[in-house]
Amino acid sequence: MGSKSGAGASCAPPLLELAGVTKSFATTVANDDISLSIAPGEIHAILGENGAGKSTLMKMIYGVLAPDSGRIRWQGEDVLMRNPAQARSLGIGMVFQHFSLFETLTVAENISLSTSQSAAKLSPRIAEIGNRFGLPVDPSAMVHSLSVGQRQRAEIIRCLLQQPKLIIMDEPTSVLPPSGIPPLFDTIRKLAEDGCAVLFISHKLEEIRALCHRATIMRAGKVVAAVDVATQTNRSLAELMIGREIPQPSRTPAKPGKRPALEIRALTHEPEDPFGTRLEGIDLVLHPGEIVGIAGVSGNGQKELAAILSGETSLSRAERDRVRINGESCGDLGPGQRRKLGLSFVPEERNGRGAVPEMTLVQNALLTAHPLGMVQKGLIARRDARAFTEHCISAMNVRCSGAAAEARSLSGGNLQKFIVGREIRLQPKILIASQPTWGVDIGAAAAIRQELIRLRDSGVAILVISDELEELFEVADRLQVLFRGRLSPSVDRADANSSLVGEYMTGGFLQQRIDSEAVAA
Numbered sequence: 001m002g003s004k005s006g007a008g009a010s011c012a013p014p015l016l017e018l019a020g021v022t023k024s025f026a027t028t029v030a031n032d033d034i035s036l037s038i039a040p041g042e043i044h045a046i047l048g049e050n051g052a053g054k055s056t057l058m059k060m061i062y063g064v065l066a067p068d069s070g071r072i073r074w075q076g077e078d079v080l081m082r083n084p085a086q087a088r089s090l091g092i093g094m095v096f097q098h099f100s101l102f103e104t105l106t107v108a109e110n111i112s113l114s115t116s117q118s119a120a121k122l123s124p125r126i127a128e129i130g131n132r133f134g135l136p137v138d139p140s141a142m143v144h145s146l147s148v149g150q151r152q153r154a155e156i157i158r159c160l161l162q163q164p165k166l167i168i169m170d171e172p173t174s175v176l177p178p179s180g181i182p183p184l185f186d187t188i189r190k191l192a193e194d195g196c197a198v199l200f201i202s203h204k205l206e207e208i209r210a211l212c213h214r215a216t217i218m219r220a221g222k223v224v225a226a227v228d229v230a231t232q233t234n235r236s237l238a239e240l241m242i243g244r245e246i247p248q249p250s251r252t253p254a255k256p257g258k259r260p261a262l263e264i265r266a267l268t269h270e271p272e273d274p275f276g277t278r279l280e281g282i283d284l285v286l287h288p289g290e291i292v293g294i295a296g297v298s299g300n301g302q303k304e305l306a307a308i309l310s311g312e313t314s315l316s317r318a319e320r321d322r323v324r325i326n327g328e329s330c331g332d333l334g335p336g337q338r339r340k341l342g343l344s345f346v347p348e349e350r351n352g353r354g355a356v357p358e359m360t361l362v363q364n365a366l367l368t369a370h371p372l373g374m375v376q377k378g379l380i381a382r383r384d385a386r387a388f389t390e391h392c393i394s395a396m397n398v399r400c401s402g403a404a405a406e407a408r409s410l411s412g413g414n415l416q417k418f419i420v421g422r423e424i425r426l427q428p429k430i431l432i433a434s435q436p437t438w439g440v441d442i443g444a445a446a447a448i449r450q451e452l453i454r455l456r457d458s459g460v461a462i463l464v465i466s467d468e469l470e471e472l473f474e475v476a477d478r479l480q481v482l483f484r485g486r487l488s489p490s491v492d493r494a495d496a497n498s499s500l501v502g503e504y505m506t507g508g509f510l511q512q513r514i515d516s517e518a519v520a521a
């Protein structure tokens with residue numbers, strides 16, 4: 001992905017230094033005696049398993065959390081980072097994974113909300129910064145019309161307007177299609193050449209090796225290594241991070257059943273959300289004992305398709321035949337009724353949909369697992385609920401303080417592992433999993449994929465909707481691609497390669513369809 005440049009290798013005095021920084025939450029020591037230094041122009045990776053303490057550390061640097069002990073020095077001076085406003089005034093910016101842009105405003109209007117300047121005054125500045133750092137985005141474009149990559153550029157420009165000396169980027173590539181990653185890296189390199197330091201969090205070792213100068217590796221709240229990235233391989237970084245090699249899932253060919261477990265027939269659906277994607281002519285068949293992967297750049301109808309399948313979007317009675325579970329028409333059934341038919345579901349958003357952050361893990365387990373005998377005569381069978389929760393925790397190696405922990409106290413990846421584990425343990429006949437390993441570290445992602453394959457081998461029909469092509473190549477027996485609300489033909493795993501799927505991801509199959517219709521006519 002290009003060469004590394006910038007001042008990262010120079011001996012400039014540190015921009016940011018942490019010494020002995022410690023932060024605990026009740027009995028969990030999230031950051032234990034952390035020391036770290038970053039030079040101007042350095043692209044510095046923070047690497048670690050889920051729950052290693054990366055986000056806690058970033059929150060302290062950005063003033064969201066205060067350390068219990070230790071020192072933060074900024075440009076040679078001790079600072080007490082009281083809040084993000086103070087961090088920004090010192091020159092520390094942060095680009096979050098989740099964008100905070102209003103869909104119905106333009107880029108310039110959105111950015112003007114965080115400054116004292118009008119959208120009209122800001123527009124030329126936005127264009128100028130865009131040109132300088134390779135972030136082309138039209139200041140007058142409405143946010144709802146922008147791709148994910150363009151939205152991210154707007155977020156980065158908003159951050160750059162404050163002329164930061166250090167930018168924290170929390171898994172910035174996780175929201176991008178593969179084609180969006182090289183331009184983002186070009187921008188980050190330009191920033192580094194300009195003297196801006198970048199703290200880059202990612203679980204993807206290839207990306208870290210392509211982009212970063214140095215990496216700090218964390219394990220269980222401690223720094224276990226600080227390395228020059230050029231001296232490392234994927235394998236050595238993985239070993240530093242998880243203490244062993246990256247596990248590779250093993251699999252045998254699928255033996256799908258004959259009768260479909262789940263079908264969608266000739267479905268066209270107009271979304272209620274004015275910025276949603278219309279689904280058009282969707283045909284999908286899923287058999288017991290197979291994994292079908294739905295690939296595509298997010299925003300092409302994945303959310304709408306998942307909602308139609310889970311029952312969060314239910315169809316009219318007249319259209320109930322369009323969705324069938326084990327041959328039974330169910331298009332007009334809600335999520336609870338579909339769960340009774342044997343469907344379980346891992347939604348894309350873990351907070352608020354996959355789990356309720358303020359509730360404990362036991363309560364979150366009860367939300368979907370109560371039909372497994374956890375409510376008897378109207379009363380909660382607490383012991384059973386607790387045992388089920390503890391089983392999910394241990395089977396998925398969820399790092400948390402126990403079944404009574406609130407969901408919000410778990411790191412993102414650990415909560416994801418819990419939700420996937422809960423849905424798998426419902427003994428479903430059909431599992432729909434949207435972005436099942438999103439934000440999950442490489443070791444845990446491999447474990448989740450292996451679980452999906454094991455479930456398939458036990459005869460469960462599985463649909464995986466994922467932005468990550470590598471993940472789909474690893475788990476799926478067949479692949480289909482969503483593009484602008486249309487589903488491509490199904491491709492067997494053996495025939496699927498990145499160039500064919502890449503072509504489908506940009507709508508290549510639509511042209512093939514037009515050509516074959518023309519031949520038939």
Ligand SMILES: Nc1ncnc2c1ncn2[C@@H]1O[C@H](COP(=O)(O)OP(=O)(O)OP(=O)(O)O)[C@@H](O)[C@H]1O
Nearest residue numbers: 025030050051052053054055056409410411412413
């Ligand atoms: N507000 C909180 N209350 C209680 N525990 C917390 C809180 N925030 C974080 N923790 C705990 O601190 C530890 C570190 O969490 P952190 O979110 O920093 O990890 P992470 O490395 O960013 O993980 P991930 O890769 O999953 O995002 C975890 O054990 C987590 O459960």
